[in-house]
Amino acid sequence: ILNVEQSPQSLHVQEGDSTNFTCSFPSSNFYALHWYRWETAKSPEALFVMTLNGDEKKKGRISATLNTKEGYSYLYIKGSQPEDSATYLCAFMGSNYQLIWGAGTKLIIKP
Amino acid sequence: GAVVSQHPSRVICKSGTSVKIECRSLDFQATTMFWYRQFPKQSLMLMATSNEGSKATYEQGVEKDKFLINHASLTLSTLTVTSAHPEDSSFYICSARAHSILDQPQHFGDGTRLSIL
Numbered sequence: 520i521l522n523v524e525q526s527p528q529s530l531h532v533q534e535g536d537s538t539n540f541t542c543s544f545p546s547s548n549f550y551a552l553h554w555y556r557w558e559t560a561k562s563p564e565a566l567f568v569m570t571l572n573g574d575e576k577k578k579g580r581i582s583a584t585l586n587t588k589e590g591y592s593y594l595y596i597k598g599s600q601p602e603d604s605a606t607y608l609c610a611f612m613g614s615n616y617q618l619i620w621g622a623g624t625k626l627i628i629k630p
Numbered sequence: 631g632a633v634v635s636q637h638p639s640r641v642i643c644k645s646g647t648s649v650k651i652e653c654r655s656l657d658f659q660a661t662t663m664f665w666y667r668q669f670p671k672q673s674l675m676l677m678a679t680s681n682e683g684s685k686a687t688y689e690q691g692v693e694k695d696k697f698l699i700n701h702a703s704l705t706l707s708t709l710t711v712t713s714a715h716p717e718d719s720s721f722y723i724c725s726a727r728a729h730s731i732l733d734q735p736q737h738f739g740d741g742t743r744l745s746i747l
Contacts, residue, residue: 553735562634622671622672
């Protein structure tokens, strides 16, 4: 059974602080790793699609790294703002091209 | 760009009712659409994948006669929950992929909260 784990489950961060969280996925048959942000009452929004081991992607204050050999990806948020409050989902795509989703990390930014 | 509209956003109905949920890609052609179900505090669970003009591919354990999926055009897919019962109460969300290139992101609707009394 393929498993995608995200940790922590939830996280409270003071506004202005930087933070990061983890997505663990199978280290075999890797094709791609997706990150999405899901704000309350909105639809999930794609952040990154990562395919290469060692890749690092950046979008404003948010960045992500990928280690396919050990099966993990980190998402970093620099200088957290209230609008960063959301659930961050990762999804693993293996060689069967199906996405397997983690349960998400719920991030709450305290003003 | 890449907007997906899903409705209704919320349905409350009696047991035995059939419920249809629509998923539309508004500004792109979706070759593939996905239907997910989410239980509280759990991951998105893929129910089925639909490609325009062909039968949907259902995941193991998902009853195709219970959850009817139609993807009649490149911009519209529908999920019909037939003769819904309280155990079908859940959050259902669709997504669409614009290209046949597999590592493109999915674009999501806002989801439908289904409550069966």
